[in-house]
Amino acid sequence: MTNRQWLIWQLIDMSDEELVKKCPGFLCDICADYITPGSGPCIADCDKILIDWLNQEHKEG
Numbered sequence: 001m002t003n004r005q006w007l008i009w010q011l012i013d014m015s016d017e018e019l020v021k022k023c024p025g026f027l028c029d030i031c032a033d034y035i036t037p038g039s040g041p042c043i044a045d046c047d048k049i050l051i052d053w054l055n056q057e058h059k060e061g
Contacts, residue, residue: 016051 001009011019020027027050 016054017047019054020047020050 011023014022028046030053031046031050
């Protein structure tokens with residue numbers, strides 16, 4: 001198993017809450033691109049918004 005594979009399994013096994021806490025930069029990019037386009041700076045309840053997003057079905061585009 002490579003380090004990349006190990007990391008992917010670590011991410012798969014994390015709860016949504018753990019993922020949001022451990023990967024804030026990556027998730028902030030998702031939020032900026034898909035969740036709150038044009039809304040300006042981060043809002044206070046981003047953890048809840050990102051967890052809700054993680055539980056939605058993925059849509060291409």
